[in-house]
Amino acid sequence: xxxxxxxxxxxxxxxxxxxxxxxxxxxxxxxxxxxxxxxxxxxxxxxxxxxxxxxxxxxxxxxxxxxxxxxxxxxxxxxxxxxxxxxxxxxxxxxxxxxxxxxxxxxxxxxxxxxxxxxxxxxxxxxxxxxxxxxxxxxxxxxxxxxxxxxxxxxxxxxxxxxxxxxxxxxxxxxxxxxxxxxxxxxxxxxxxxxxxxxxxxxxxxxxxxxxxxxxxxxxxxxxxxxxxxxxxxxxxxxxxxxxxxxxxxxxxxxxxxxxxxxxxxxxxxxxxxxxx
Numbered sequence: 001x002x003x004x005x006x007x008x009x010x011x012x013x014x015x016x017x018x019x020x021x022x023x024x025x026x027x028x029x030x031x032x033x034x035x036x037x038x039x040x041x042x043x044x045x046x047x048x049x050x051x052x053x054x055x056x057x058x059x060x061x062x063x064x065x066x067x068x069x070x071x072x073x074x075x076x077x078x079x080x081x082x083x084x085x086x087x088x089x090x091x092x093x094x095x096x097x098x099x100x101x102x103x104x105x106x107x108x109x110x111x112x113x114x115x116x117x118x119x120x121x122x123x124x125x126x127x128x129x130x131x132x133x134x135x136x137x138x139x140x141x142x143x144x145x146x147x148x149x150x151x152x153x154x155x156x157x158x159x160x161x162x163x164x165x166x167x168x169x170x171x172x173x174x175x176x177x178x179x180x181x182x183x184x185x186x187x188x189x190x191x192x193x194x195x196x197x198x199x200x201x202x203x204x205x206x207x208x209x210x211x212x213x214x215x216x217x218x219x220x221x222x223x224x225x226x227x228x229x230x231x232x233x234x235x236x237x238x239x240x241x242x243x244x245x246x247x248x249x250x251x252x253x254x255x256x257x258x259x260x261x262x263x264x265x266x267x268x269x270x271x272x273x274x275x276x277x
Contacts, residue, residue, distance in 0.1 A: 002026070014266075016055065021045070029075070031266055042087045043067065048075035048095070050262050056082040062108050063088045074129070076260060089141065090124040096260070097127050100135035100153070107141050128163060130180070148180040190216060193234065196257045197221065200250060206272040209246055221254075223247055237261050245270055 002015075006025040013028050015021075016036035023042055028034075029049035038053060041060035057079055059071055069087045073079075074095035081101040085091055089107035093099070105125050112118035123142030127133065131145055134153045139145075145161045152168025152175075161167050166176045184192070193216050204210070213224040221232040228242035232254070239251065239261055245268070251261055252269040 012266075031262075031264070033266065041065075042071050043069040044071070046070075046072045048073060048077070050076045051079070052077070053079045054081045054083075054101075057085075058083070059085045059087060061086045062106075068124075076262060080135075089122055090126075092124070092126045094127055094129035094131065094147065096129055097131045097133070099133050100137065102136045103133055103138070105139045109141055133157075150180060186219075189219070189234070193221060193259075196254065196259070197250075199257070200253045203253075203272070206274065207249065207270040208273055209249070209270065212246060214250075221250075223250055232261060234259065239263060 001020045003022045004024065004026045008027045010028060010030040010032070012030045014033045016034060016038065018036055019034060019038040021040040023040065023045045025044040027045070028047040029051070031049055032047055032051035034051070034053045035055035035057065037056050039058045039060055042064050043066070051073060061084065064087050066088065068089050070090045071085065071087045072092045074093060074097065076096045077093055079099045083099050083102070084104045086106045086108060091105060091107060107125055108122045110120040110122070114120045121141045125139055125141065126144045128145055128147035128149065130148045132150045133139070134151060136153060137151060137155045137157065140156070140158045143157055143160060145157065146163030148164050149161055150166050151157065151172065154170070155168050155172040156170045157172040161172070161174065162177060164178045164180050165174045166179050167174045197214050197216065211226070215222040215224070219233065219235045221234065223230040223232070225242065225246060230239060230241045230243065230247040232239055232251070237260070248265070248268050249270045252267045254261065255267050
């Protein structure tokens with residue numbers, strides 16, 4: 001069910017069963033997927049392209065109908081199972097962020113009587129680009145996280161984190177600064193990619209994939225299926241050539257291992273043969 005005065009939802013968007021969206025304004029970009037049993041309630045929701053939102057996510061709670069109840073989500077964002085995002089105040093999630101299962105993001109914290117000296121906290125939350133906020137972490141109000149940040153599992157983030165850092169803990173503390181992004185040499189890149197593709201080969205028997213070859217050279221993975229060639233340009237993040245279920249399976253496997261190449265299609269993979277038995 002979708003209730004909104006203004007809707008701009010791309011025709012390619014997939015919305016799961018038993019999902020409700022109630023906003024004054026909704027914008028959802030192309031090739032975005034919202035799972036089952038999702039609840040979204042805020043004044044304005046703006047979502048970029050290629051969002052993956054898993055089952056059981058909730059955006060709402062705690063006075064999410066006010067004038068500042070705005071949620072902005074960038075391109076290529078993953079929000080996983082049972083995440084809670086409270087938009088009493090604005091929440092912004094930058095491009096290519098990953099929000100792990102059971103994460104909570106709060107923009108308000110109040111219960112006991114402030115006239116008796118108890119605390120009350122309201123304020124926006126902002127995540128920059130390329131932030132990995134893993135499972136069961138909690139972000140508290142008035143927190144800004146910079147770009148290219150990795151946070152440890154089960155952390156409580158109660159203060160700003162600078163760009164490029166590795167941070168973890170309860171409360172969260174910076175472990176190393178200016179760590180990301182980190183330059184990978186051509187030799188290291190070759191080793192990483194060959195290891196990932198090698199793991200993909202290990203799944204071929206269970207997926208019924210036969211008679212293919214791969215080569216990696218000059219920043220490009222080449223998938224050869226008989227006379228058909230698919231080229232994955234790792235530097236430019238584009239794919240050229242032949243497309244079928246096998247080439248898409250490799251693209252999805254690369255995604256799951258941290259190499260994302262976005263196209264005009266959803267990520268898809270071949271189900272193992274045992275699933276259909």
